[in-house]
Amino acid sequence: MIANLIVGGLAAGCLYAMVGIAIVIVLNITDIANFAQGEMAMVTTFFAYWLLDSVGLPWWEGVTLAILFGLVQGIVIQQVIIRPLIGSPVLSAIIATLGLNIVLNSVAGLIWGHQTYTFPSPLTFMPPLMLGSVPVPVTSVANIVVALIIIIALTLFLRFTWTGLGLRAASQNQTVARLMGISITRTSAIAWGLGGLVGGIAGILVAPALFLDTNLMGALLIKAFAGAVLGGLTSLIGVFLGCLALGVAENLSSAYVSPSFGEAVTFLIIIAVLVVRPEGVFGRVKVRKA
Amino acid sequence: MSAAADIAMSRRRASGSVAALVIVACFALAAAAPFWLNGYGLYLLTLTEIFVLVALGLNLLTGYAGQISLCHAAFFGVGAYATALLTQKAGWPYLVSLGAGALITTAIGAIVAVPALRLKNLYLAIATLGFGVVLQKIIFEWRGLTGGGGGLALTPPRIGGAELGATGLYYLTLVLTALGLWVAWNVSRSRTGRALRIIKESEIAAASLGIQPARYKVTAFAISAFYAAIAGGLFAYLVRYINPESFNVSLSIAFLSMVVIGGLGTIGGSIVGATFYVLIPELLRGIKDAPGLVFGLLLVIVMVFMPQGLWGMARRVVGRR
Numbered sequence: 028m029i030a031n032l033i034v035g036g037l038a039a040g041c042l043y044a045m046v047g048i049a050i051v052i053v054l055n056i057t058d059i060a061n062f063a064q065g066e067m068a069m070v071t072t073f074f075a076y077w078l079l080d081s082v083g084l085p086w087w088e089g090v091t092l093a094i095l096f097g098l099v100q101g102i103v104i105q106q107v108i109i110r111p112l113i114g115s116p117v118l119s120a121i122i123a124t125l126g127l128n129i130v131l132n133s134v135a136g137l138i139w140g141h142q143t144y145t146f147p148s149p150l151t152f153m154p155p156l157m158l159g160s161v162p163v164p165v166t167s168v169a170n171i172v173v174a175l176i177i178i179i180a181l182t183l184f185l186r187f188t189w190t191g192l193g194l195r196a197a198s199q200n201q202t203v204a205r206l207m208g209i210s211i212t213r214t215s216a217i218a219w220g221l222g223g224l225v226g227g228i229a230g231i232l233v234a235p236a237l238f239l240d241t242n243l244m245g246a247l248l249i250k251a252f253a254g255a256v257l258g259g260l261t262s263l264i265g266v267f268l269g270c271l272a273l274g275v276a277e278n279l280s281s282a283y284v285s286p287s288f289g290e291a292v293t294f295l296i297i298i299a300v301l302v303v304r305p306e307g308v309f310g311r312v313k314v315r316k317a
Numbered sequence: 318m319s320a321a322a323d324i325a326m327s328r329r330r331a332s333g334s335v336a337a338l339v340i341v342a343c344f345a346l347a348a349a350a351p352f353w354l355n356g357y358g359l360y361l362l363t364l365t366e367i368f369v370l371v372a373l374g375l376n377l378l379t380g381y382a383g384q385i386s387l388c389h390a391a392f393f394g395v396g397a398y399a400t401a402l403l404t405q406k407a408g409w410p411y412l413v414s415l416g417a418g419a420l421i422t423t424a425i426g427a428i429v430a431v432p433a434l435r436l437k438n439l440y441l442a443i444a445t446l447g448f449g450v451v452l453q454k455i456i457f458e459w460r461g462l463t464g465g466g467g468g469l470a471l472t473p474p475r476i477g478g479a480e481l482g483a484t485g486l487y488y489l490t491l492v493l494t495a496l497g498l499w500v501a502w503n504v505s506r507s508r509t510g511r512a513l514r515i516i517k518e519s520e521i522a523a524a525s526l527g528i529q530p531a532r533y534k535v536t537a538f539a540i541s542a543f544y545a546a547i548a549g550g551l552f553a554y555l556v557r558y559i560n561p562e563s564f565n566v567s568l569s570i571a572f573l574s575m576v577v578i579g580g581l582g583t584i585g586g587s588i589v590g591a592t593f594y595v596l597i598p599e600l601l602r603g604i605k606d607a608p609g610l611v612f613g614l615l616l617v618i619v620m621v622f623m624p625q626g627l628w629g630m631a632r633r634v635v636g637r638r
Contacts, residue, residue, distance in 0.1 A: 116581060116624060118573075119577060122578065126616025126617040130609075130613035130614055132609065132613075133609040133613060249446070256444075291453075298444050298448065301436055
């Protein structure tokens with residue numbers, strides 16, 4: 028029983044983690060909590076669905092194109108909406124992403140309507156793996172693997188390339204980074220592009236587990252934020268583990284406490300952790316000298 | 318005194334008296350509202366004033382002290398439920414339960430502030446969001462008292478034996494909003510207001526000037542919760558049916574947006590932001606299919622072109638900074 032609940036929680040948690048990673052890339056480099064991340068991913072997923080269903084591309088080609096679309100979408104949004112806001116109060120940019128969230132949701136509603144679609148996945152009909160006597164869905168395993176691959180790739184990119192070094196510099200101190208010849212508008216565009224790309228992958232992995240409709244990401248977004256904060260926003264692996272822990276905590280508390288109060292218990296745990304460790308479990312204190 | 322300074326002074330005095338005139342005109346117009354508005358218009362105006370109260374309180378916390386809160390919908394809800402239950406079930410007079418409900422919520426606000434003291438930015442946002450969820454779920458689960466998910470239907474309140482209708486509630490809201498504006502104006506210019514602004518700039522600087530950030534942050538949370546609760550108590554009797562579901566995260570985010578759209582750290586911004594949030598969706602209702610689309614676009618456009626908010630922009634255009 029408890030093993031089943033934990034596996035179920037991990038399955039939900041890795042969906043949060045995918046969105047959480049996309050959010051944290053943008054957040055760390057630009058300081059902007061992107062409330063539109065979920066809807067950007069939703070639009071990317073719908074684009075993938077359109078490529079597969081109406082255009083008739085094979086799964087891998089359609090999905091690859093859609094993920095590239097996610098990248099371009101992130102850069103375009105950054106150029107049009109976020110770039111003019113560099114140097115303005117961060118809350119203004121956050122409210123702008125909130126507006127964008129509403130816009131993307133309405134646009135998707137206008138194009139694709141409000142019915143639900145079933146997003147195809149090559150893994151849907153595979154039998155679950157057995158871990159002892161506990162069935163583990165293949166999609167969950169695949170999601171965890173993909174999330175880990177993304178984290179490793181991003182870590183390598185941030186650590187061993189010049190561009191990555193620029194991004195890390197910009198995330199620490201924008202003024203000094205500019206003095207070193209790093210273009211803040213460019214790092215910001217790269218961050219949003221990466222966010223859109225990872226968000227797109229998240230959407231495509233999430234959609235077969237849930238149903239594809241315009242509200243695909245609504246519930247995931249807040250959970251992803253919460254899980255990311257729990258793990259610590261400065262560490263990608265922290266975000267990943269925080270989101271997994273959140274999923275498990277949620278499943279256990281709704282099973283053992285009460286289905287509706289379970290959510291409150293989860294948040295009480297998060298608050299308790301934050302009181303002890305205000306920067307999240309794996310987070311490091313970001314020193315700001317003003 | 319030099320001529321230039323003299324002109325500047327007289328200009329300042331002139332713009333001051335213009336501002337006073339505008340304020341008086343606004344209140345005269347608002348006081349006469351029941352005579353020139355129909356029932357639905359009066360409802361919207363009352364709702365706007367209620368949201369102005371919430372925005373004033375939240376602006377003190379977010380705009381002045383720089384602390385993000387995503388639990389104001391819950392404060393609003395606790396205020397609404399406390400007022401409604403004290404009036405309806407305990408049989409207290411409406412105004413007394415309004416005050417008592419606000420005091421209860423103020424205490425909750427101060428309690429929430431304590432664990433929030435160490436947190437910043439998004440961490441604070443998520444922690445306050447968590448408190449909001451917890452408060453909302455407590456209202457939901459305490460079925461014996463609150464009626465749970467079924468909600469609570471309310472009968473019109475009585476003040477001094479007379480039933481308080483839509484017009485009466487409107488005037489009560491107007492008076493309380495005016496009071497709220499006056500208090501917020503004074504707090505923002507008091508020792509507390511100045512302390513909050515320094516805390517926003519730098520807590521270290523504040524502490525080195527002998528300001529205790531913790532004490533002032535708790536004060537800001539408490540005052541802000543008080544405003545939200547008074548607004549909630551009025552809201553409950555405006556709509557006469559409350560349900561825990563209405564006091565959710567989206568409402569908290571809407572409150573925060575009002576403050577930012579209007580202008581962080583300005584009294585006028587709270588008024589403009591709340592009005593924007595109530596009236597624009599009403600105006601857009603006629604547009605087929607896409608009221609959300611246009612509203613979202615407006616949010617983006619206002620933020621991209623006026624990052625200081627509508628009020629900040631207006632101030633810049635008028636040239637008073």
